[in-house]
Amino acid sequence: MDVSHLTLRDFRNYQRLELGLTPAITLLYGPNAAGKTSILEALFFLATTRSTRVSADRDLVRWDALGEAGVPPFARMLAEVQRKSGPLRLEVLVQRRTDEDGQLTAASSKLVRIDRRPARAIDLVGQLRVVLFTPADLVLVDGPPNERRRYLDITLSQLDPHYVRTLAHYQKIAQQRNSLLRAWRERRRPLRAVDDELAYWDQELTAAGGYLLAERLRAVHELNALVGPLYQQISGGSAPLLVAYQPSLELETNQNAGGLANQLAAGLRAARRDEVARGQTLLGPHRDDLVFRVDGVNLGRYGSRGQQRSVALALKLGEAELMRQRAGDAPVLLLDDMLSELDAQRRAHLLETIRRPNQQTLLTATDLGIFGAEFLANITRLRVEEGRVYPS
Numbered sequence: 478m479d480v481s482h483l484t485l486r487d488f489r490n491y492q493r494l495e496l497g498l499t500p501a502i503t504l505l506y507g508p509n510a511a512g513k514t515s516i517l518e519a520l521f522f523l524a525t526t527r528s529t530r531v532s533a534d535r536d537l538v539r540w541d542a543l544g545e546a547g548v549p550p551f552a553r554m555l556a557e558v559q560r561k562s563g564p565l566r567l568e569v570l571v572q573r574r575t576d577e578d579g580q581l582t583a584a585s586s587k588l589v590r591i592d593r594r595p596a597r598a599i600d601l602v603g604q605l606r607v608v609l610f611t612p613a614d615l616v617l618v619d620g621p622p623n624e625r626r627r628y629l630d631i632t633l634s635q636l637d638p639h640y641v642r643t644l645a646h647y648q649k650i651a652q653q654r655n656s657l658l659r660a661w662r663e664r665r666r667p668l669r670a671v672d673d674e675l676a677y678w679d680q681e682l683t684a685a686g687g688y689l690l691a692e693r694l695r696a697v698h699e700l701n702a703l704v705g706p707l708y709q710q711i712s713g714g715s716a717p718l719l720v721a722y723q724p725s726l727e728l729e730t731n732q733n734a735g736g737l738a739n740q741l742a743a744g745l746r747a748a749r750r751d752e753v754a755r756g757q758t759l760l761g762p763h764r765d766d767l768v769f770r771v772d773g774v775n776l777g778r779y780g781s782r783g784q785q786r787s788v789a790l791a792l793k794l795g796e797a798e799l800m801r802q803r804a805g806d807a808p809v810l811l812l813d814d815m816l817s818e819l820d821a822q823r824r825a826h827l828l829e830t831i832r833r834p835n836q837q838t839l840l841t842a843t844d845l846g847i848f849g850a851e852f853l854a855n856i857t858r859l860r861v862e863e864g865r866v867y868p869s
């Protein structure tokens with residue numbers, strides 16, 4: 478799939494942008510803080526309804542945006558997407574909220590339209606599929622477990638509408654269950670009826686959790702077939718990379734969603750006392766992790782910087798390939814300042830991937846010097862400066 482046109486209005490440092498895109502490689506280059514990353518961010522947001530940066534949605538709205546008479550400022554993102562099944566028009570408005578006195582608050586709201594019809598944010602996810610590569614991907618390997626869960630969740634959410642909905646439901650239930658557990662821990666609620674009161678929440682949590690587990694295990698199984706050999710090629714080593722799903726409880730993993738849900742339910746019953754004592758849900762997909770091993774060595778803990786970088790790149794390339802295999806068309810690749818970070822071998826791998834036919838890629842760089850003349854001759858180059866994009 479590819480994005481043929483992107484419109485931005487009052488998004489980050491763009492007042493207005495109308496950008497036609499080719500289905501192949503586009504290089505956005507220009508000085509720091511010009512607005513290159515913001516273009517990738519807008520596409521990522523349209524695909525996932527999440528920002529690439531750790532910031533509130535309201536920060537997407539251009540600081541100097543005025544809004545219109547009586548309407549608070551808003552950022553608008555609109556993409557025309559070309560898919561095998563036909564064209565699609567995706568639009569998101571992020572609007573700042575005001576209080577009774579008309580003063581801007583920290584809150585914002587999201588309005589989504591798919592083919593001009595109002596839709597829920599959750600329905601937008603996966604209409605456009607993207608994979609973002611950034612130098613910060615290293616946290617997938619050496620960072621906290623939530624980064625690795627996020628990696629699986631973003632990949633699966635873009636592939637499976639049921640996964641997004643189940644994940645949202647699971648998170649809501651876990652939150653409500655946690656507030657009950659906290660109330661018992663703090664003796665704000667009588668302890669006699671713990672089992673009865675948890676019965677409904679456990680049923681909902683484990684049904685959703687079983688599905689999330691089943692889908693994550695299936696994805697990890699498929700990823701292994703892709704990422705293992707990719708890592709070998711990228712690192713030039715002989716041993717493949719093994720990705721293991723590490724659940725928060727002992728699991729017979731060769732079971733379907735129902736079987737996994739039953740195991741989770743049994744685990745929760747056994748953990749009841751601990752959960753009440755700690756005031757939180759201790760088991761389930763929200764506590765799981767991924768482990769990366771080569772020759773039996775845990776690379777998250779003991780890998781060299783170079784090995785960890787190779788794992789991160791293999792994971793991202795594997796994600797893109799998984800999406801291509803499952804969905805039947807390639808996701809749009811977004812490479813944010815990526816190539817300058819890579820050594821020659823890793824760079825060559827990435828370039829090989831983005832040069833495939835039917836692969837749309839947008840990449841950013843500050844310095845053209847890192848690209849060969851032949852590469853530059855065969856791509857579209859756009860110069861970005863102070864929130865404007867110029868052909869070059």
Ligand SMILES: Nc1ncnc2c1ncn2[C@@H]1O[C@H](COP(=O)(O)OP(=O)(O)OP(=O)(O)O)[C@@H](O)[C@H]1O
Pocket residue numbers: 488489490491507508509510511512513514515516536537538539540541814841843861
């Ligand atoms: N809501 C906003 N309104 C206006 N400007 C913003 C907003 N949010 C971020 N900016 C600014 O937009 C500019 C563009 O940032 P962006 O990250 O897109 O630049 P970049 O070209 O990718 O830079 P680099 O090469 O340094 O990564 C930055 O100066 C940033 O401070």
